[in-house]
Amino acid sequence: MSSMNILGTWTLFQRETKRFMRVKMQTIAAPALTAVLYLIVFHYAMGERQVPGLDVDYFTFLIPGLMMMAMLQNAFANTSSSMIMGKIMNTHVFLMMAPISPTEALIAFLSASVLRAFVVGSVLLLVLLPFSDLQITHVWMILFYGVCGSLFMGSLGLIAGMWSKTFDDMSMVTNFVIMPLTFLSGVFYSVQQLPPLWQSLNEWNPFFYLIDGFRQGFIATGDSDPVHAIGMVLVLTVSLVILAWYLWKIGWKLKD
Amino acid sequence: MTALTIKDLNKVYESGKQALQNVSLTVPKGVFFALLGPNGAGKSTLINILADTVRASSGSVSLLGHDLLTERAWGKRHLGVVPQEIAFDPFFSPREILHFTRGMYGQKRDEAWVNDLLERLELSEHANKITRQLSGGMKRRLLVAQALVHRPKVVILDEPTAGVDVELRKRLWDFIRELNAQGTTVLLTTHYLEEAQELCDHVAIINQGQVIASQSMQSLLGDVASSNLCCRYEQPVKLLESQKQALQAFAPRVCDGVLCLNLQHQEGQSNFDAAYQAARQALGVPLDTYIRQENLEDVFLRLTHKDTR
Numbered sequence A: 001m002s003s004m005n006i007l008g009t010w011t012l013f014q015r016e017t018k019r020f021m022r023v024k025m026q027t028i029a030a031p032a033l034t035a036v037l038y039l040i041v042f043h044y045a046m047g048e049r050q051v052p053g054l055d056v057d058y059f060t061f062l063i064p065g066l067m068m069m070a071m072l073q074n075a076f077a078n079t080s081s082s083m084i085m086g087k088i089m090n091t092h093v094f095l096m097m098a099p100i101s102p103t104e105a106l107i108a109f110l111s112a113s114v115l116r117a118f119v120v121g122s123v124l125l126l127v128l129l130p131f132s133d134l135q136i137t138h139v140w141m142i143l144f145y146g147v148c149g150s151l152f153m154g155s156l157g158l159i160a161g162m163w164s165k166t167f168d169d170m171s172m173v174t175n176f177v178i179m180p181l182t183f184l185s186g187v188f189y190s191v192q193q194l195p196p197l198w199q200s201l202n203e204w205n206p207f208f209y210l211i212d213g214f215r216q217g218f219i220a221t222g223d224s225d226p227v228h229a230i231g232m233v234l235v236l237t238v239s240l241v242i243l244a245w246y247l248w249k250i251g252w253k254l255k256d
Numbered sequence B: 001m002t003a004l005t006i007k008d009l010n011k012v013y014e015s016g017k018q019a020l021q022n023v024s025l026t027v028p029k030g031v032f033f034a035l036l037g038p039n040g041a042g043k044s045t046l047i048n049i050l051a052d053t054v055r056a057s058s059g060s061v062s063l064l065g066h067d068l069l070t071e072r073a074w075g076k077r078h079l080g081v082v083p084q085e086i087a088f089d090p091f092f093s094p095r096e097i098l099h100f101t102r103g104m105y106g107q108k109r110d111e112a113w114v115n116d117l118l119e120r121l122e123l124s125e126h127a128n129k130i131t132r133q134l135s136g137g138m139k140r141r142l143l144v145a146q147a148l149v150h151r152p153k154v155v156i157l158d159e160p161t162a163g164v165d166v167e168l169r170k171r172l173w174d175f176i177r178e179l180n181a182q183g184t185t186v187l188l189t190t191h192y193l194e195e196a197q198e199l200c201d202h203v204a205i206i207n208q209g210q211v212i213a214s215q216s217m218q219s220l221l222g223d224v225a226s227s228n229l230c231c232r233y234e235q236p237v238k239l240l241e242s243q244k245q246a247l248q249a250f251a252p253r254v255c256d257g258v259l260c261l262n263l264q265h266q267e268g269q270s271n272f273d274a275a276y277q278a279a280r281q282a283l284g285v286p287l288d289t290y291i292r293q294e295n296l297e298d299v300f301l302r303l304t305h306k307d308t309r
Helices: A006-022 A024-046 A058-088 A092-097 A102-131 A139-163 A167-183 A196-202 A206-219 A226-250 B043-051 B072-077 B094-104 B111-120 B136-148 B166-181 B193-199 B217-224 B241-246 B272-283 B296-303
Strands: B002-012 B018-028 B032-036 B058-063 B079-082 B154-158 B185-189 B202-207 B210-216 B227-232 B253-255 B258-263 B288-293
Touching: A006 A024, A006 A058, A006 A102, A006 B094, A024 A058, A024 A102, A058 A092, A058 A102, A058 A139, A058 A167, A058 A206, A092 B043, A092 B094, A102 A139, A102 A226, A139 A167, A139 A206, A139 A226, A167 A206, A206 A226, B002 B043, B002 B185, B018 B043, B018 B058, B018 B185, B018 B202, B018 B210, B032 B043, B032 B193, B043 B058, B043 B079, B043 B154, B043 B185, B072 B079, B079 B136, B094 B111, B094 B136, B111 B136, B136 B154, B136 B166, B154 B166, B166 B185, B166 B193, B193 B296, B202 B217, B202 B296, B210 B217, B217 B296, B227 B272, B241 B272, B253 B296, B258 B272
Parallel strands: B032 B185, B032 B202, B079 B154, B154 B185
Antiparallel strands: B002 B018, B002 B058, B202 B210, B227 B258, B227 B288, B253 B258
């Protein structure tokens, strides 16, 4: 049978969604609290200062960055935790035994990642909005970077989950790859504040384009050229989705 | 039509270990088929290839006339597999797991069938608990329910009763027998050989990655099984190497401290006398002797040349 297993895809999406909804405190409430804590700390540390070169106050600059950072981290966590838990607890065999093609599996996993990212992003926006007069200026940019960022990170989470054999392997990816790239991507500062060498290096950091582009959807200004950023994000996202699909298809690190 | 036709299946792992060597096997449709073999013989590798959790190195597998290795989606919809290792999703209850599993096989929710499965596998009381709270035996039964929830035509049970108590095991087998009577083909691996002998009408024995016997249970026990001369001595027997050599012609084994010698039958005559004299010469006059017909376990041990020989 070559037709798509729509019910199977929908069921897998539901399973991946219910999984994160079962632990709401960890997946939704905790990122919201972390973002509020960041805001409080930076509010007192930075006062009423403006971000150099962007003509926007630091507080307003910070909120979209924090939102996007949480969205990216949660999109990654949704697929990576599902994969690594499945491997450790051996439940991944049920997925491999089911008549779900690589395309169907990817649609289900990545849709759940996007949903989790947007749920977390929306909760953060609702929690942080009272602290600021943030406006939405380009909805399409917020949606474009939000969706692409979630697909990018969801795919990365799938690949990291396939690669990892232990929770320690996964922790290594999270702490030594994802965290540094996120923190050094301009969530907390404008890259124009960096020395020229770091500015050049930042041009190779995909998180920089995702966070800066998402932020431009709110404050209508940023550090990256919009056309260049959209191109970079599209190429990186499509490439990573295709890579995740291919690795799933060949059963990389899943099948002997 | 056959349920499963396996031809020249080979599996060489990355480590270089050859787990399966030109395995060919036919499982007729509607039978209760036992796949037996010592630990590490290749049974699980074979099952995992059928389940698509391990890749075959070469060979072909046909399920109900469809090429399983190229028409995976079709094959998976008609195959249910109980994996050997206990696995459970700690986030969900047995009922949710069964609904999810059925949905992933592309089948609409069927509350009545899920309830029936939960009841027959004695999980109804625990249907809404989180799976972490289930005992080992319950988790094993949940695996059986998961393999059956999409009503497959062929079911593979990889040691489904390990850790399940005797009473529950009996009821589980009654249920599987019912499904088999309704037309479901069952392929079973188990270390409980008495169970296999009682349940299965066909048997294959696999050893060191090769099929060494595959026939109906009746013909295996009729053709291959023979009788044993059993000699009991004052002390439980422990065979020395020299005694094994002296008794080599009778495939000597020690079962519960009793020496068992394989008897050959030809034209209505057996070599009983020669076996008795050989036992006397090697170990002395026995306290007691008796003849015992071989069962599946004896045949299995003899064919796989193991342990107590």
